[in-house]
Amino acid sequence: MGGRTRGGDAVRAEQNGLIVVLAFGGIVMSLTQTLVIPLLGMLPAILGTSATNAAWVVTVTLLAGAVAGPVMGRLGDLYPKKNVLIGVTAVMVVGSVLCALSTSLWPMLIGRALQGVGIGVIPIGIATMREVLPAVRLGPAIALMSSSLGVGGALGLPAAAALAQYGSWQWMFWGTAVLGVGIIAMMALRIRSLPAAKPDGTLDPIGAVGLAVGLISLLLAVSKGADWGWLSALTLGLFALAAVAFPVWGWWVLRHPSPLIDLRVAARRPVLLTNIALECSR
Structure with a gap:
């Protein structure tokens, strides 16, 4: 009886770790969507461009995320989801570093587009939960993952505003890069590598x-x-x-x-x- 209990506790702990990592990843990826909004008034001076051009720093992330979501979800069917999750997060990290180093418009736009690709973590994360979690835990876990979009977007605005006011604007991008590296490490440790759902697609x-x-x-x-x-x-x-x-x-x-x-x-x-x-x- 005790062995079965310990085994059940281990399984539940593994499931909890999966939920926490994926939900945290979703929050960080959605946070990048709104991260630069408090900076909009400063971006023309930072990037040496017009206010109209600077507004693309927000728009390009929205566009990249809208396209990347279904495409990354499909890649999560064709290849092991753990690998795709880590790859998508790595793309976001590269984009964050590029944004932090940017002093002109085009590198910033490219970096923001790469950050937008990170939103693919959410659909792949939901699909991973469907494969791993039992039915009794699936509904609350998916609800938590889905809500990460709103939570991350809400957290991004005050966090970025505080960094812009009391520190350097680059810190927000270095911060998301560091968080992304941490998420990659947690994904590597906490998510089991499962075969692709549709390897012949x-x-x-x-x-x-x-x-x-x-x-x-x-x-x-x-x-x-x-x-x-x-x-x-x-x-x-x-x-x-x-x-x-x-x-x-x-x-x-x-x-x-x-x-x-x-x-x-x-x-x-x-x-x-x-x-x-x-x-x-x-």
Whole structure:
């Protein structure tokens, strides 16, 4: 009896470690999304550019994260999720270091795009929980992982504002780099390496490009429409491109044997409601 209890305690401790590491990773990745907002007024002077160009430092992360989420999720099906989680976190670390060293616009934009890729930790983390955790623990764990988007975004604003006021703006990027290295170490120790869920599948590059075109067109139009003018040719053109790209992309993935996103599964009520809740928390 005692041996079985100790074994059960060990399993539960392993599951707790997995949940903590993935939730903490999600918080840090979502924190990077809002990290630079308190810096917006300072960025033109820091980067030697205009306020309009500096605003792209926020926008590019949003765009990269929107595209990276489903693509990284698909890679998590094709390869062991532990490896993909560590790889995605490493990309965020590289982006953070590049941002910390940046003194002009383009290196900062590249670094911020790489930081945006880190948001892929959240969908891969949820998929990892589905594979490892028992049903009784799965619901609360996924809820915690999903809420990390809101928690990280909320923490990013005051933390960055404090660093910008009382220290150096570079500290926020060095800080996320250090946190990322710590997360990589914890992932290596706490997450078991499991076989790929769909090792015989494909990434579907056409589907990835189609999704990127649709998402980037729509998000650019929505985020920049006020600056460009809602009735400007550029804004209306982007809305039109998104209106064409999404149906074409949907037609493609519904016929692809190994689609980037299985729309039939995504349309099921539990999955649909979870995705809606996830987006509302961002």
